[in-house]
Amino acid sequence: xxxxxxxxxxxxxxxxxxxxxxxxxxxxxxxxxxxxxxxxxxxxxx
Numbered sequence: 001x002x003x004x005x006x007x008x009x010x011x012x013x014x015x016x017x018x019x020x021x022x023x024x025x026x027x028x029x030x031x032x033x034x035x036x037x038x039x040x041x042x043x044x045x046x
Contacts, residue, residue, distance in 0.1 A: 004012075009025055016023040
């Protein structure tokens, strides 16, 4: 699975905000240990 670009996330968030839909973007932490967003995940092949 691939991630969306930072620019794509910003554009989507801006579109929601322009429609008066409150949206925020959480920053990713821990991708180097496969623990982004506080959840552990398996590597493919393990």
